[in-house]
Amino acid sequence: MNGPEIHCRFAPELHLFVPAERRAGRTAVATDGSSTLGHVVESLGVPLTEVGRLLVDGHQVPVSHIPRAGESVEVCAVERPQQVPGAPLRFLLDVHLGTLARRLRLLGVDAAYESEDIGDPALATLSATEQRVLLSRDRGLLRRRELWAGAYVYSHRPEDQLRDVLERFAPVLAPWTRCTACNAPLREADKDSVRELLEHGTRSAYDAFAQCTACERVYWRGAHHARLEAIVENAMAEFGGAAATGGP
Template sequence: MASLLRPCPQSSCEFRFYEELGDFLAPERRKRSFTHAFDGTPSVKDRIESLGVPHTEVDLILVDDEPVPFTHRLTGGERVAVYPMFERFELGEGNRLRPRPLREPRFVLDVHLGRLASYLRLLGFDTLYRNDYDDDELLMISCTQHRILLSRDTGLLKRSALTHGAFLHATDPRRQLREVCDRFQLDARIDPFTRCARCNGEVERLGVAPDEHDPDRPSPRQRDPDSGERERRDPGNAPQRRDPGRAPPERDPETPPEVRNPTPPGPDKRGRAIPPLRMPGELAGSLSRCRACGQIYWPGSHLSRLRQRLAEVGVAI
C-alpha cells in the first residue's frame, strides 16, 4: 500500500526552441537549452504546447537528432529541438509536420484583427472577418472552408482540429500585414483593389457612377442581410452590434483612416450620371463598385496616403 501512495518519479527532457518560437517562452528559456520535467509518457506535441508554443507554429521536431511527428512519445532523457516555419531551408516531405500549403491562400481572422482584414482585402485576398465570431465559429470556418486562421490567441491556435493557422507577433496592423505576406509568400499574389474592404465582395470597374435604374445593380435585399441573418446575429431585442462588414467605412473604427473611401454624389433626380471625376493621369474617371454590397470606390487623395503607408512596410500597390 505504501508503494502505491508514493508519488511516481518524474522524467525530464532537454528542450531547445529556435528563432521566433522563443517569443512564446518565459525569458529565461529563450535562446538556450533547458530541462523540462513531466509525468508518464506524453506526446511531444503535448509538452510543446504546455510550454506555450502552438502546434501551428512548429514545422520540425528533432528528438536526439531524428525527425519525429507530433504523436511521438517522450520517455525521459531525450534531447528535443523544435524549429519554426522555414523560409529558405528546404525540408524533405517526410520530415514536415505542417500540412501542405493551401493552393489559394484564403483567410479568416479573429475579432481583434479588423484593420488587418481591411488591408488584406485591399490587396485582393479573400478574407473573412466579423467582430462577433466566437472561437468555435472561427475553427469551423477554417476547417470547412480551408482558410488560414490568423490570431494572437495562442489558446485558439492550440486547438487540435486546427490545421492551417498562424500566430501574429506584431501588434501594429501594417506590421501584421508584412508578417502575413512574408510567412505565406503573398507579394507575388497581390491584386489590389479587387475586393471590397468593407464586406470582402468582388469589386468591378465602372466608367462612371452607376445608375440607380441599372438592372445589374444589386437590389437592397441582395446587398443587406435577410431577416434570418439579422436575427442570427442579433437575437431578440439585444442591441445591434457593429459589423465592420456592413458599417459605413467613415463610421467604422476598424477601417484604417486612409481607406475610408468617400462615396461620390449619386445620379440626379432624372437618373443622369455624374460628370467624370477630375483626377490626374490614369485615375481620371476611375470608379469601382462592390458587387456584393454596392459600395462605390474612387481614387481620392487617400490613395497616395495608403500607398505611402504600405510602402513603409515594404508592400507595393
C-alpha cells in the same frame, strides 16, 4: 508531469512564448510518459501553428512522437515562406485584426474577417469548414484542435502585421481587386451605372469607378487614395516584385 525527463531547446523566434528560464538554451522538462511531444510543446506555451521541425537527438519526428527519458529535443520555428497544402490560400482574421484584414483585401488577398466576437469554437470551426488560415494574437485560440491552419500575428502595429503575413505566406497580390468592406471581388463601373449612389461633388470630380460585386459599395480615387496607394506600393515593392499604381 513527473515521468521521463527530456531536454528541450527552443528556436529564438519562439522565445516570446516560453518562460524566461527556457530561453537561454536546453532545459529539462518532466513528461508524463504518455503525452505526445506536440502536447508537451504546447504545455510549455508554444502553439503548434508556430512550430516547424521537431528534432529528437538530431532526427526529425512528428508531433505524435512520445518522448522517452534522456531525449534531446530541438523545437524549430516554422519555415518561411510557409507552404499551406490543399485549398487556395485564404485567411480568416479574428475580431481584433480589422485593420489588417482591410489592408490584405486592399492587396487583393482573400481575407475573411469577423467584426463581432463569435467565440473561439466558432472561429476554429469556420477555419476548418472554409479551409482558411486563422490569423490571431490569441494563443489559446491557435491551440484549438478544430483549426484547419493558423498563424500567430506577432505585432500590435498594422504595418508590421501586414509585413509579417506577407513574408510568412507569400500570397499572390492583386491590388485594387477586392472590396475592403466585405472581401468580395470588385468590377469596373461606369459613372452612369453608379450615379445614384454618389454625392453630387463626387459625380462632378471623378470619372473612374469600381463597384463591389456583393455589397455594391462604390470606390474611386478620393482624398484617401494617396495613403492607400502608399500601402500598395510598399507591399508590391517588397513582396510583389514591382511597385503598383492604380485603383479605381
